[in-house]
Amino acid sequence: MMARRKISLGELAEKVDITPANLSILKTGKARAIRFSTLEAICKILDCQPGDILEFRDDGKE
Template sequence: MPIIVNLDVMLARRKMTLSALSETVGITLANLSILKSGRAKAVRFSTLAAICQALDCQPAEILEHRPDPRDLRAADE
């Protein structure tokens, strides 16, 4: 998937555990784990905003778009 979730990087930078983020934001640990692992199919803007507020960061520091090179080659053909 071309969307990379860097939640683990931001947690490490802020020296915060996933459990602490869960308590601060009010999102279940299970849902944050799904997001952190990149298995989430969607994320609500309100959830993203709460995470960004708790981690004092911007959405682009958590979500990254990295196109799959195979998709770029197929578009050129």
């Protein structure tokens, strides 16, 4: 979605007001959680829905 909107990781991080390192963790799928306010801000800036940028992965833990 970032490529479609032609926005860099650094620019998105600045607009969402999180560190580029934290945004990178989200982008690579290594994050265990995300605040709804952060998700909302990312979706507003990228003009998308959460389902456009999130993917469910079953890690096998219950």
